[in-house]
Amino acid sequence: VRVLAPADVRVVAALLAALPSQRLRDRYRPDELEAHEIYPSGIWHDDEEATFRWLALHYEALRTFYRQASARGDAVLLAIT
Numbered sequence: 001v002r003v004l005a006p007a008d009v010r011v012v013a014a015l016l017a018a019l020p021s022q023r024l025r026d027r028y029r030p031d032e033l034e035a036h037e038i039y040p041s042g043i044w045h046d047d048e049e050a051t052f053r054w055l056a057l058h059y060e061a062l063r064t065f066y067r068q069a070s071a072r073g074d075a076v077l078l079a080i081t
Helices: 006-017 021-026 030-035 048-072
Strands: 002-004 076-078
Touching: 002 006, 006 048, 006 076, 021 048
Parallel strands: none
Antiparallel strands: 002 076
């Protein structure tokens, strides 16, 4: 677990704001996600368009979370397991 200080949260929010879902779509590589066993592995080729829509939905929620946390001046606990 890491703590992102409010200044770091602002940086993350700005970086995410600069990468909207459509640009993420342009960089979406299901083969690489599978090859590197990116969680949730085993799904990236099921229905690539539906899977990307699922990914984009959660990505947009992440962007919103960081934008709101940044606006409030919050720190964020970050855990990647």
